[in-house]
Amino acid sequence: MEKEDTSKKINGFLIFAKFAKDNVIWLAFVGIVLFVTAVAWFIRQPPLFFLSVTNITILFNQMSIVGILTVGVMFPILSRGIDLSTSAVVAVTATLSATLVSDVKVNLLAKLPPELSWLGILIVVFTCLAVGALVGAFNGSLVAYTKIHPFVATLGSTLILKGVANLITNAAPVGIKSDAFKFIGSGKIIPGVPLTNQFFWLVIVIIIGGFLLTQTRFGSNVFAIGGNEVAAKVAGIRVERNIVWVYIWCSCCAALGGLLYTASTGAGTPTAGIAGSYELDAIAAATVGGTSQTGGVAKINGVICGILILAVINNALGFLNITPYIQWIIKGCIIIGAVVFDMRKNAKKV
Amino acid sequence: MSEYILEMQGITKTFPGVKALDSVSLRVRPGTIHGVMGENGAGKSTLMKCLLGIYQRNSGTIIYKGREVNYKTVREALADGISMVHQELSPIPERTVMDNVWVGRVPIKWGFIVDRKKMERDTQELFNRIGIDNIRPQDRMKDLSVAKMQMVEIAKAVSWNSSIVIMDEPTSALTNREVESLFKILRDLRRQGVGIIYISHKMDEIFQICDELSIYRDGTFVKNSNIADIDMKGLIEAMVGREVTAMYPKIDCEIGAPVLKVENLTSGKLFRNISFELRRGEILGFAGLVGAGRTEVCETLFGLHPITGGHIYKNGVELRIKSPTDAIRNKFGLITEDRRGKGIFGLLSVARNTVISNIRIYGFPLKHGKIRRDSKSFVEKLNIKTPSLEQRLMHLSGGNQQKVLVARWLLTNPDILIVDEPTRGIDVGAKAEIHSLITQLAGEGKAIILVSSELPEVMGMSDRILVMHAGDQTAVVDRKDFNVPGGDAMLLAYASSSQKQDVVA
Known part of the structure; x- marks a missing residue:
């Protein structure tokens, strides 16, 4: 009897330990939030601005584009690859959409009767997503069929896309005036809620990404490919085809990010995304969120948390008036720490 | 001292x-x-x-x-x-x-x-x-x-x-x-x-x-x-800790119509002119030394190496197999020799490993309940020792990993099952279980190709044995001809010389 009691106690402890282990990333997130709040309370008036609705709204809006890129890039990482070209895709689609919409350039919207402007916007959106899909198919084919290392393949396409983005606008920013187009990114679709539409796009992308990951054959195949590519082939998975789709998904997410960049800032610049190193932030967020660089491990809720952690750090360091240089140092440490932790957890025996 | x-x-x-x-x-x-x-x-x-x-x-x-x-x-x-x-x-x-x-x-x-x-x-x-x-x-x-x-x-x-x-x-x-x-x-x-x-x-x-x-x-x-x-x-x-009876529980089962016919199959420099016929309920053993090309023949049948010559017929129809996907569609199954390298997904769960080759039957969105039910039934049927269906496969022993792979292919219900070194690195108890499983499958009318480097295993399990040497087929021997004293020496002789022997049909 006594023995049973202890074993029950041990069991309870083990369940708690397992919960803590599975959700350690969220505990870390809570820790970071508490720490930042404490520091803010310590040095700054008004207290608790960090947790105020205003600030949280800012934070959510700020993290949207990088967040969308993160959900995109987690797939290549899961498949044991990488995609460095996401920010360059942002630049291309930002400049492309701006050029299509702008008054001085193509001015697509003005060529349509006003009641059909939604159609114009739809055309712009689908053009950009198609460009994204094309870039993804290019990257994916390079990786899958020529067996070029994904790092090199996407590094190459990054340079190509940077060139394209500058060619589109002649290296100058292009402003847009269309409120209908801006609404996609900076509009507020729910009256009374201060969150902008770009945040809801993030939510949609997370839902689709999570669905792909856990509820579809595709997701299941990507896990297998990342875990053991040869075994995946022997198990009858069309490895090459799936890898192409992985990169298409990633670049389409990035293309959406580019659209939202133009729509929310009101201008498309050839340095959109690139200047802020969005691609690295996205890879960092996915990694912090437990997506294993050695492939085969990823969880959507981990990635959500990774996005939040990176956003909180960016936001907090900003409003605490810490210089960007120190921000970089802190971010670097957090990423390395996360990867070291991840490697210990997923130490492969395979 | x-x-x-x-x-x-x-x-x-x-x-x-x-x-x-x-x-x-x-x-x-x-x-x-x-x-x-x-x-x-x-x-x-x-x-x-x-x-x-x-x-x-x-x-x-x-x-x-x-x-x-x-x-x-x-x-x-x-x-x-x-x-x-x-x-x-x-x-x-x-x-x-x-x-x-x-x-x-x-x-x-x-x-x-x-x-x-x-x-x-x-x-x-x-x-x-x-x-x-x-x-x-x-x-x-x-x-x-x-x-x-x-x-x-x-x-x-x-x-x-x-x-x-x-x-x-x-x-x-x-x-x-x-x-x-x-x-x-x-x-x-x-x-x-x-x-x-x-x-x-x-x-x-x-x-x-x-x-x-x-x-x-x-x-x-x-x-x-x-x-x-x-x-x-x-x-x-x-x-x-218990008595182990028959190591090779060979049961003579009814051998049916020919399913697979391979003619002069060649893949580059890997092997040349392999020809054989395989019937329902038959176990065809592949014997030979390491490097004879047995695994390569199996992998070629399964679409992993290009076919540079010869023909494969199933039920009289010629097949074009260019990838494992084609092979699986034609109801082939391959339990690979390289369990870690080409078989298991160590990071994925037992359940996921079981259904991965058959994932398309689980629909869109995936029916997780059915995945669990199917893998649970195999865990029970094959006596796979695992704490849960969600356990990562890498934490299971070699024998249990092998059984999960067997389950994976049984789930695809193949007509032709290729088992390559099925008992390598597996303990005695699990070995016997895998052997009786293979025999049982043959009894259910599946055609089986068995590759093994352990001569007693091939001899104990097979109805016929195809012997290879350095990429060439040197003999095909019937059970009645090798299941005699000195049979092993004869097979070994075929395996170690490239001299073509008369095919005993």
Whole structure:
């Protein structure tokens, strides 16, 4: 009897330990939030601005584009690859959409009767997503069929896309005036809620990404490919085809990010995304969120948390008036720490 | 000094929730080959890791050369003269043999320059000492056969002036002839007074080479015996703790219509002109030495290598198989020889590993309930030992991993099942289960191709045997012709010469 009691106690402890282990990333997130709040309370008036609705709204809006890129890039990482070209895709689609919409350039919207402007916007959106899909198919084919290392393949396409983005606008920013187009990114679709539409796009992308990951054959195949590519082939998975789709998904997410960049800032610049190193932030967020660089491990809720952690750090360091240089140092440490932790957890025996 | 060179007493090692070793002992005399026997999970490798300092034991003493030792790292153990040749070799393929032998401790001249001449000289001396005459120190590691790599690995172990050499399943990738030359080296080492700890699942080898045995079961020490005082039946009983009856439960089952016909199948330089017919309910064995091309034939049938000549017909219709996906669509299944490399997804769950080849039947969105139900039924049917369906496959033992792979292919319900080395590295109990499973499948009318390097296994299981040598088919022998005294010698003769024999049909 006594023995049973202890074993029950041990069991309870083990369940708690397992919960803590599975959700350690969220505990870390809570820790970071508490720490930042404490520091803010310590040095700054008004207290608790960090947790105020205003600030949280800012934070959510700020993290949207990088967040969308993160959900995109987690797939290549899961498949044991990488995609460095996401920010360059942002630049291309930002400049492309701006050029299509702008008054001085193509001015697509003005060529349509006003009641059909939604159609114009739809055309712009689908053009950009198609460009994204094309870039993804290019990257994916390079990786899958020529067996070029994904790092090199996407590094190459990054340079190509940077060139394209500058060619589109002649290296100058292009402003847009269309409120209908801006609404996609900076509009507020729910009256009374201060969150902008770009945040809801993030939510949609997370839902689709999570669905792909856990509820579809595709997701299941990507896990297998990342875990053991040869075994995946022997198990009858069309490895090459799936890898192409992985990169298409990633670049389409990035293309959406580019659209939202133009729509929310009101201008498309050839340095959109690139200047802020969005691609690295996205890879960092996915990694912090437990997506294993050695492939085969990823969880959507981990990635959500990774996005939040990176956003909180960016936001907090900003409003605490810490210089960007120190921000970089802190971010670097957090990423390395996360990867070291991840490697210990997923130490492969395979 | 006592008569033992190594005495391990009362070794206990626990992991969270598991007692891996419970007061286990091992005593090795110098100049003997000491077999360490036990099923997978018996604690053999844990015991070795405790000795080498890879694991820290919870209690117990290790006395080596008359003094108590307590290694914290492998390097300390090596420097003291205890070395191990692991089952999975870890060569540096792009470097030379001598670089591989002296890696981490290359000889140096003038303080910092690598003395390649001395390295070469030392390697040659070492090879001479232990009787390796067919490997040159300058050879690239990647150009060597697995057997030769193993020799290099042994030379490396000896090069530490070891008094104890531990060998973990050294023959799992070797052919009979290569095993002979390995044994010659081991006997030479024994003569030089080295104590050899020999871990193996292969009974006949144990009786051939070992002087003494220590037998373990479920983390406990069962007994210690001189080789002369024990027979195979007694040994198996001690290992398993129960009586194991038929090793090869071959049941003659009804052989039906031909399913598969292969004509002059060729794949580049891998193999040439393989022809055979396979019927429902038949088990066709592939015999041959390592490198004969048996695995390659299987993988080509399964779409992993390009077909450069010949035809494959199934039920009279010619097939074009360019990828495993094509093969699976035509109801082929392949249980691969390279379980870790080409079979399992270690990071994925038992359930996911079971359904992965058949994932398309689970619809969109995936029916997780059905996935769980199907894999659960196989876990029960095949007696797979796993704490849960969500357990990552890498945490299961080799035998259970193999059963999960069997389950994966059974789920696709193939007409033709290719099983390549199905029992490699698997303990006796699980072996028997896999064998009876294969026989049972044949009984259900599936056509089976069985590849094995263990001649008794192919002979025990097959209705017909196709023998290959260096990429050529040398014979096809019926059961009535090989199931006679001297049958094994005949097969071996076919396997070791490229002389084409008359096909016995």
